[in-house]
Amino acid sequence: MKFVAIIRQVPDGEAKLREEGGRIDLSGATMILDQMDEYAVEEILQLKEKHGGEAVIVAFGPERTKEAIRTALAMGADRAVFVKHEGDADPITEAKALAKVLAEEAPTVVFTGGQQADWDSYALGPAVAEALGWPSVAWTTAFELEDETQATAQHDLDEGAQRVRVRLPAVLTTQQGLNEPRYPTLPGIMKAKKKEIKEIPAEELGVTGTKVEILSQAIVKIERKQKILDGTKEPEKAAEELVRLLHEEAKVI
């Protein structure tokens, strides 16, 4: 059996981002394996440990994505296929390219993050499934392989949960709670150096550009208003003003 995790590299949530000329400059930022994708990597490692076979990483992104791939390999995956693409690409474009890799790999099951931290999109997993004509289950919190042709999964809803049976191959997206990702260890990092990363230029998979162009990016700035009312002289008026501000401006009462 073959288990695949699709991963991406995203800025660390705590990274300090700089805005330059209407674009986010990532050159000085710490980049990490998307934490939602980490659940995908952990899940395929557990599947391999339980059922045998191969745990394969498939990644899409610019050259530096290799760092995230190495992290996944350091966690224990066997090898990686890396679709290299500099510049922007929308989820549908990415999914189409990744689908070609997956069609060739012919895995038993594919996992990827339920959400992409950088785009804040949920599209990648379902779009890959769509491109392959495979079923997809989103936001999984539990997964059980029954045999090579079917599996059961739990899918969390806002106020409840569903258990489903899905035909394989399928693409599942992760949700917090699916598992507890292991740490990459130093011996794992050393072994990862020797593992294969097969590089495929995105153009070879038909990527010619992006269908959604990013025009500008901005970082939200949160600033306190630091408004202080002087209540020492006319406390009643100050209290009235406070109520008015809370009602009309802050709209909390």
Add this chain to the structure above:
Amino acid sequence: MLDFYRVQELFTEEERAVQQAARRFLEAEALPQIRTWWEAGTFPTHLIPKFGAMGFLGANLPAEYGAAGVSSAAYGLIMYELERIDSGLRSFASVQGALVMYPIFAYGSEEQKREFLPRLAAGELVGAFGLTEPDGGSDPGGNMKTRAHRDGDHWVLNGTKMWITNGSIADLAIVWAKDEAGVVRGFIVPTDTPGFSAPEIKSKMSLRASVTSELVLEEVRVPDALRLPGAEGLKAPLSCLTQARYGIAWGVLGALEAVYTEARDFALSRRTFGEPLAKKQLVQAKLAGMLADHTKGLLLVWRLARLKDAGKLHHTQVSLAKRDNTYAALKAARLARDLLGANGITLEYHAIRHMLNLETVYTYEGTHDVHTLILGREITGLAAF
């Protein structure tokens, strides 16, 4: 990590991965509770096998002995990340790796290496290093009263060691003693050997999340097979100290990052005299000094790492980095404590814990002044000890 000059670009991809992995693990497993352990005066022994599994112990030693086999810079980055949490955690790893595994690796027989190194690397065994004695640590040769005399195929050890990290939790201690001819020799002493005891030193106001002990040896018999065959003379334990000091030079920069970041964030969020504290010139001067020291220190240790891997490292270069980086970190911790005002005196913040820890780091592994004298001798050729 704090990296004003983008020194990380000088690291290999693998070294950066080690740093990220260590930070991630320690932020999850150690940072949330460090204050509790420190206040209680306990070392988190449950972390020892986890450190082993992560590959933190003796990480720079070869994989054939169960260690991770990483570069000197990667090893340094582990020390950095450990000490960013607490000097006590870094001290544990320094002793285990540089002062216990290293002497077995450098001076041990092949059988000793195969027997002990993999289990020490995995954290199944804990080691201690006994050099300092009650009469003084700065002159270990002159003050060494611990004696080893030969009795058939055994050695009998008598003496007292003082201020020994991990002493009371150790399974084995590397004990340095003079033989009948006055030559310093090293022994691997299992701590359950009759006549060996290790009472813990209490009431420390520094390095509280680390075990410090006295080692008492009364007619302790160890087989000759547990003597380190390659160690003869004081230069053997001193070479171990060079390894540990190398790690300290990295480690203290982690503590510096921790206190700098905390002070900066505090100064940005606190308002006095109608504006953020961070807008005051005196405050900015303090923060600028801390950042400058961190930046210079990181370049020093990066260079040391490359010299070490090239086999060109001289112990006086390590002395300079241990001395200056430790003092820089201690000064930064004092300034951070100051910038936090009254908040800075509580363990709610990290500054005072680091500040108190760094007093130990300033003193152990060669005091600040002893390293000054080592550099003085290097410069002038005249020993002024």
